[in-house]
Amino acid sequence: MSIREQLPATRRWVVKIGSALLTNNGQGLDVAAIAGWVEQLSHLQKQGIELVLVSSGAVAAGMTRLGWTERPDAIHELQAAAAVGQTGLVQAYEQEFQKYGINTAQVLLDHDDLSNRQRYLNARSTLRALTGLGVIPIVNENDTVVTDEIRFGDNDTLGALVANLVEAEVLVILTDQDGMYTADPRSNPDASLIGEAEASDTSLDARAGDGGKLGRGGMITKVRAARLAARSGAHTVIVGGRIDNVVTRLQQGEALGTLLTADQQPQAARKRWLAGHLQVKGRLVLDDGAVRVLTLQGKSLLPVGVRAVEGDFHRGDMVSCVDAQGVEVARGLVNYSVQESRRIIGRPSEDIESRLGYVDELELIHRDNLVVL
Numbered sequence: 328m329s330i331r332e333q334l335p336a337t338r339r340w341v342v343k344i345g346s347a348l349l350t351n352n353g354q355g356l357d358v359a360a361i362a363g364w365v366e367q368l369s370h371l372q373k374q375g376i377e378l379v380l381v382s383s384g385a386v387a388a389g390m391t392r393l394g395w396t397e398r399p400d401a402i403h404e405l406q407a408a409a410a411v412g413q414t415g416l417v418q419a420y421e422q423e424f425q426k427y428g429i430n431t432a433q434v435l436l437d438h439d440d441l442s443n444r445q446r447y448l449n450a451r452s453t454l455r456a457l458t459g460l461g462v463i464p465i466v467n468e469n470d471t472v473v474t475d476e477i478r479f480g481d482n483d484t485l486g487a488l489v490a491n492l493v494e495a496e497v498l499v500i501l502t503d504q505d506g507m508y509t510a511d512p513r514s515n516p517d518a519s520l521i522g523e524a525e526a527s528d529t530s531l532d533a534r535a536g537d538g539g540k541l542g543r544g545g546m547i548t549k550v551r552a553a554r555l556a557a558r559s560g561a562h563t564v565i566v567g568g569r570i571d572n573v574v575t576r577l578q579q580g581e582a583l584g585t586l587l588t589a590d591q592q593p594q595a596a597r598k599r600w601l602a603g604h605l606q607v608k609g610r611l612v613l614d615d616g617a618v619r620v621l622t623l624q625g626k627s628l629l630p631v632g633v634r635a636v637e638g639d640f641h642r643g644d645m646v647s648c649v650d651a652q653g654v655e656v657a658r659g660l661v662n663y664s665v666q667e668s669r670r671i672i673g674r675p676s677e678d679i680e681s682r683l684g685y686v687d688e689l690e691l692i693h694r695d696n697l698v699v700l
């Protein structure tokens with residue numbers, strides 16, 4: 328079965344909508360277009376698909392509100408425009424999603440949030456909790472504190488990082504062209520649409536140019552984003568946001584836009600990433616029961632199954648899980664610091680709150696963040 332045909336069975340999507348598309352020829356937000364995408368996204372969510380929306384457009388919306396016709400060059404002015412426009416952007420989505428009885432949430436992130444382990448876990452828990460509640464998170468770059476995105480006009484990378492974060496199976500990048508062409512169609516009218524390629528195919532780079540006036544990252548940032556998304560096993564579709572019912576049709580398996588495929592399954596990709604990328608900061612000594620459920624049943628590690636902790640670690644650090652003989656059986660990202668862990672080990676998860684005064688998670692290491700060796 329082709330990957331296109333597998334799309335209807337996928338359950339977690341990140342959809343990124345670019346500035347070039349969202350703004351009506353630079354005349355502020357295209358509210359009618361937003362209404363169209365929201366209708367499709369609502370339909371997807373009603374089908375049981377967990378959705379995270381990554382939307383640009385804050386700068387463009389802010390420029391209209393401030394009465395600016397020219398995009399300023401000064402970064403602080405762009406940041407000010409983004410701050411003004413972000414409220415309008417979220418308001419526009421909220422108003423439309425409310426028509427379908429769907430709540431939305433504003434989530435502003437930056438790249439540091441996602442490379443810092445502790446913030447990564449926090450962001451992940453929040454997004455997971457929101458999607459679990461049926462809320463659609465609307466993510467944008469936190470333009471007040473970072474400037475890379477507005478400087479380079481690239482929210483594509485953020486879309487990919489969010490796909491990594493929530494382990495999405497599909498990243499859809501909606502843009503103003505029907506997909507990726509063999510050359511920039513603005514300057515090459517004979518260019519043809521690329522239907523499918525592997526995200527890792529380096530020959531794509533020479534074909535991807537930079538962007539237009541409003542969203543300036545262009546196609547090259549989308550190709551790089553697809554590679555990043557592929558690291559956690561997500562396939563990327565770069566496709567025209569103005570194609571009639573584009574999102575719904577993609578979900579039905581129709582071959583629209585450009586599919587850039589990942590070469591590994593999400594689960595395997597994540598485990599490889601976990602196994603290879605992080606330094607081990609401490610050790611948890613497990614009892615025999617915990618070793619059994621981890622290694623044979625693929626379950627999460629609960630505090631009750633841990634007899635001792637060693638090392639100096641914080642929430643989000645990688646720790647090694649060893650059996651009573653000191654043999655390493657697994658590794659994972661721990662939800663509690665060494666001090667917190669010492670206070671909750673050997674106890675049922677219901678006791679976490681009385682011991683610490685709060686509960687981050689019921690597990691010491693969630694199974695999604697655990698690699699059995």
Ligand SMILES: Nc1ncnc2c1ncn2[C@@H]1O[C@H](COP(=O)(O)OP(=O)(O)O)[C@@H](O)[C@H]1O
Pocket residue numbers: 344345346347348383480501502503504506507508509510511512513534535536537538539540541542543544545546547
């Ligand atoms: N090979 C290509 N295929 C399609 N579009 C391309 C290509 N190379 C460059 N582009 C340009 O990338 C633009 C889309 O990127 P961008 O302007 O950053 O939009 P967005 O705001 O949606 O991220 C297109 O309008 C197009 O001119």
Ligand SMILES: N[C@@H](CCC(=O)OP(=O)(O)O)C(=O)O
Pocket residue numbers: 344345346347382383384385386387409467468470476477480481482483541542543544545
């Ligand atoms: N975060 C900013 C700029 C990001 C941006 O333009 O990105 P893109 O849509 O990928 O070209 C905004 O919301 O306006």
